[in-house]
Amino acid sequence: MIIWGTKRVEKKVGYVADFCPICRTAKSHHVRKISMVPHFYYVGLGAGKMVGFLARCMDCGLERYIDTADYVEMIKTEPVSIEELIRATYPSLRTVYKERLELEETLRRSPFKLDSKMRRSLIRNVFDVLSPSVEEVFANGTPIDAGSGLCMCVTVLVLFAFVAVGAAHPDQKLAVYALGILTAISMVATVVSLATSTRGHMAKMLSPLLVRSLRPLRPKQEELEAVLSQLKTMDLRIGKKLKAQWIMDSLEETSRHKQP
Ligand SMILES: [Zn+2]
Structure with a gap:
């Protein structure tokens, strides 16, 4: 404490x-x-x-x-x-x-009356506005959800069992190998779970704001990909974690819900 x-x-x-x-x-x-x-x-x-x-x-x-x-x-x-x-x-x-x-x-x-340079600048502006809050949230590490937490606990327990059995019963090779394989699997599961949890957390945090601000622009997937690629080269999390396809899906889903 x-x-x-x-x-x-x-x-x-x-x-x-x-x-x-x-x-x-x-x-x-x-x-x-x-x-x-x-x-x-x-x-x-x-x-x-x-x-x-x-x-x-x-x-x-x-x-x-x-x-x-x-x-x-x-x-x-x-x-x-x-x-x-x-x-x-x-x-x-x-x-x-x-x-x-x-x-x-x-x-x-008329969103398509604007030239491509202006459209890209307006799309980029949305991500520039949201990026600082993403960096702030993830500055102190990845927020851990219940699934990732469970994977981490299992990894620690299996690792502990692997070390303990290996030290106490080195002759029980089958059990030691099995625990070694389980440790490796749970470690991979933890890494995958943390990576998807980061993306999920970011998507949940940004979705309403992204959809609201991008909807009037009616962006094309290639326009989003170009902007995300720029942000990625700048080493910004918003560019590295978000996918253009996911944004397009969110925009489409919202417009479907808005239709009578
Ligand atoms: Zn507002």
């Missing part, structure tokens, strides 16, 4: 309006101040070190760190409308994002 160290502390700060690249329009955002605070038995000691201000889109749930200097102020109560929030917190939003909002309007009306 860790009795001292630092812990993440979140404090609600207020609400601002901002452009959300997943929703592709101006949205209300809920802002929390994130700090790392020293603790003793999980009791915070002092104010700690501020990490930043994290804004969550109240529509799609995208979380991004923001620069509070971009806003006139933050309002404390939940906004009644986005227009009211823009006026109070970010009155220049439509001027700052003029070009992007015009581009989004063109995209809404």
Whole structure:
């Protein structure tokens, strides 16, 4: 048990309006101040070190760190409308994002009117927006699901039995070989399970946001493959783990559900 160290502390700060690249329009955002605070038995000691201000889109749930200097102020109560929030917190939003909002309007009306370079840039932007949260989640290792955890436990037990039987009864060659083979199989199963668990965890985490932001672009599989390949060469997990076919399937499945 860790009795001292630092812990993440979140404090609600207020609400601002901002452009959300997943929703592709101006949205209300809920802002929390994130700090790392020293603790003793999980009791915070002092104010700690501020990490930043994290804004969550109240529509799609995208979380991004923001620069509070971009806003006139933050309002404390939940906004009644986005227009009211823009006026109070970010009155220049439509001027700052003029070009992007015009581009989004063109995209809404006719996505294939945009040239291939612009389409690739907009597709790439979706992955660039989501990549930091993927890197953050996986920075401390792969999240372990129940299946992978079970495989790891079995591997440890079989390995222990292999070593113990091998040391105590070296003459029982058949039993030692059998346990050796079982150890190798359970190790391979653990590695495969961890790899698929990483992909599954990422897919579950990103699916709603990817589908929402990519749907208006109606991307072709080769466009997604080109962008994922770029991200892969940059050694980013989002490019290494996601497959274009899986994204295409998710988009198709969502559009099927949306049809009456
Ligand atoms: Zn959003």
